[in-house]
Amino acid sequence: MDVGERLQAIRKLKGLSQRELAKRAGVTNSTISMIEKNSVSPSISSLRKVLSGIPMSMVEFFSVELAPESPTQIVYKAHELIDISDGAVTMKLVGKSHPNRAIAFLNEVYPPGADTGEEMLTHDGEETGILLEGRLELVVGAETFILEAGDSYYFESTRPHRFRNPFEEPARLISAATPSNF
Amino acid sequence: MDVGERLQAIRKLKGLSQRELAKRAGVTNSTISMIEKNSVSPSISSLRKVLSGIPMSMVEFFSVELAPESPTQIVYKAHELIDISDGAVTMKLVGKSHPNRAIAFLNEVYPPGADTGEEMLTHDGEETGILLEGRLELVVGAETFILEAGDSYYFESTRPHRFRNPFEEPARLISAATPSNF
DNA sequence: CAATGCCGTTCAGTATTTACAACACGCAAG
DNA sequence: CTTGCGTGTTGTAAATACTGAACGGCATTG
Numbered sequence: 376m377d378v379g380e381r382l383q384a385i386r387k388l389k390g391l392s393q394r395e396l397a398k399r400a401g402v403t404n405s406t407i408s409m410i411e412k413n414s415v416s417p418s419i420s421s422l423r424k425v426l427s428g429i430p431m432s433m434v435e436f437f438s439v440e441l442a443p444e445s446p447t448q449i450v451y452k453a454h455e456l457i458d459i460s461d462g463a464v465t466m467k468l469v470g471k472s473h474p475n476r477a478i479a480f481l482n483e484v485y486p487p488g489a490d491t492g493e494e495m496l497t498h499d500g501e502e503t504g505i506l507l508e509g510r511l512e513l514v515v516g517a518e519t520f521i522l523e524a525g526d527s528y529y530f531e532s533t534r535p536h537r538f539r540n541p542f543e544e545p546a547r548l549i550s551a552a553t554p555s556n557f
Numbered sequence: 558m559d560v561g562e563r564l565q566a567i568r569k570l571k572g573l574s575q576r577e578l579a580k581r582a583g584v585t586n587s588t589i590s591m592i593e594k595n596s597v598s599p600s601i602s603s604l605r606k607v608l609s610g611i612p613m614s615m616v617e618f619f620s621v622e623l624a625p626e627s628p629t630q631i632v633y634k635a636h637e638l639i640d641i642s643d644g645a646v647t648m649k650l651v652g653k654s655h656p657n658r659a660i661a662f663l664n665e666v667y668p669p670g671a672d673t674g675e676e677m678l679t680h681d682g683e684e685t686g687i688l689l690e691g692r693l694e695l696v697v698g699a700e701t702f703i704l705e706a707g708d709s710y711y712f713e714s715t716r717p718h719r720f721r722n723p724f725e726e727p728a729r730l731i732s733a734a735t736p737s738n739f
Numbered sequence: 740c741a742a743t744g745c746c747g748t749t750c751a752g753t754a755t756t757t758a759c760a761a762c763a764c765g766c767a768a769g
Numbered sequence: 770c771t772t773g774c775g776t777g778t779t780g781t782a783a784a785t786a787c788t789g790a791a792c793g794g795c796a797t798t799g
Contacts, residue, residue: 376615378601393777403758408778415756418786419560420598433558435681437615449697453707469685470711477735478660480685480711503651503662505731507689515631525635529652529662549687551733553659575747585788590748597786600756743798748791755786762779769772 379413381436382425386411389429400428447472456482463489464538483548485511485540496536503529504550511546512539522546561595563618564607568593571611582610629654638664645671646720665730667693667722674719684718685711686732693728694721704728 386396386407393407400407402424409415410425417425419433426436448455448471456467465484470476483504505527513520514537515530522528530536532552540546568578568589575589582589584606591597592607599607601615608618630637630653638649647666652658665686687709695702696719697712704710712718714734722728 392775394775404776405759405778406757409756412778416600416602418598418600418756419604421757422601433619434616437619447712449700449712450695450702450704450708450710453709456709469687469709473683473711476685476711477683478685478711478733480687480709480733482687482709501655501659503658503660503733505651505662505664513632518631520632522632526632527635527638527651527662527664528632529655529658529660530629530631549731551660551662551685553735574745576745586747587749587789588787591786594748600786603787741799744796746793746795748793750791751789753786753788755784757782757784759782760780763777765776766774767772768774769770 376437377413378416378422379411381439382407383411385429385431385436385439391429396425396428398428400425461491464491477553479552481548481550481552483550485509485538485546485548487540487543487545489546490539491537496532497534498532500532500552500554501529502532502536502550502552503527504548507547507549509540509544509546510542511548512541513537514539558619559595560598560604561593563621564589565593567611567613567618567621573611578607578610580610582607643673646673659735661734663730663732663734665732667691667720667728667730669722669725669727671728672719672721680714682714682734682736683712684714684732684734685709686730689729689731691722691726691728692724693730694723695719696721 386393391399393411394404397404397407402421406417406421407425410417410422422436423433426433451469451471453467455471456469457471459466459468459481463486465486467482469480469482470478506522506524508524510524511522513522513528516534516536520528568575573581575593576586579586579589584603588599588603589607592599592604604618605615608615633651633653635649637653638651639653641648641650641663645668647668649664651662651664652660688704688706690706692706693704695704695710698716698718702710
């Protein structure tokens with residue numbers, strides 16, 4: 376990862392000159408110049424000072440995508456979703472033309488008896504969802520919940536969890552998870 | 558944001574001593590010590606070297622949550638959602654006890670005539686959703702789409718966008734956006 | 740109770756980064 | 770053309786970060 380290149384790209388995107396950014400950031404223009412040319416590796420504190428003049432956080436700075444986005448599909452009909460069904464559970468993912476998507480947005484159906492498995496799931500990120508039809512059992516850590524139509528949930532995916540439909544009717548669910556580690 | 562404190566917390570979480578991490582990272586133990594005590598502000602290059610010994614990326618380093626999570630509500634009945642309705646548009650947010658949520662998960666209703674406004678919306682992040690009932694107009698950049706029940710969408714929120722219901726029936730929508738800049 | 744080993748801290752010297760001030764270039768106005 | 774103002778670059782001196790070799794603390798072990 377090229378710090379100087381990133382800084383220059385971001386600065387120009389914001390339409391700032393080296394001197395302009397330097398003034399806002401409280402550093403000298405030569406500092407900006409040398410950072411952009413990678414002739415120095417700035418200290419965290421000075422890079423943070425520089426970014427404060429944009430303004431931009433460290434996280435943003437290191438995570439912004441510099442490559443220009445290509446035009447991608449925006450609207451998807453029901454049959455255009457990616458089917459990532461697992462066993463009995465039907466899971467359809469929105470946004471097939473967004474390979475680097477930040478959100479995994481799913482339309483899920485748990486038929487009677489469906490289950491994400493005896494072993495609890497644990498991964499990074501957070502997940503949330505809302506139950507549209509039927510009833511569904513949700514286990515998070517030591518707690519067990521029964522969701523009914525209209526109920527929703529939100530929890531950190533690092534907590535062990537499991538979805539199960541022990542009822543007679545299928546359960547339909549819209550869910551979102553981030554990051555989309557699939 | 559306290560760089561030293563973060564580094565120490567992460568290092569101990571991984572069960573590494575200063576010397577151990579230093580060896581893996583290719584720096585001296587004194588460097589680690591001084592960074593953790595904030596008696597220096599490390600250069601980007603040396604912090605990156607240090608993190609490579611963990612291993613961890615810059616983005617991760619600056620974004621990991623250090624504070625232990627307190628027990629929070631997981632399941633929400635329909636009436637427990639946060640109402641952030643704006644004008645005619647009804648928007649209910651899932652996860653009121655998650656102030657630092659990564660996802661804004663919304664249950665929205667656009668009555669006939671409802672509109673996010675003539676001025677197009679532009680912000681960081683990505684957004685996605687699925688239309689459950691009715692029809693809805695979505696404008697992204699220069700393109701205009703008509704969503705029908707079952708259709709979904711996914712786009713980068715940096716592209717100017719607008720939602721509008723010019724039809725006779727209300728439109729019901731489940732949406733997710735990240736980061737949750739509300 | 741040494742002796743060993745690992746821990747984190749500190750100090751002096753060296754290497755790197757920064758500020759300040761010049762510099763060269765391009766451009767537009769007088 | 771000359772002047773003035775903007776741009777980014779570069780030299781030098783001062784400030785800061787990094788290394789390598791100490792040190793004291795604490796536990797385990799012979």
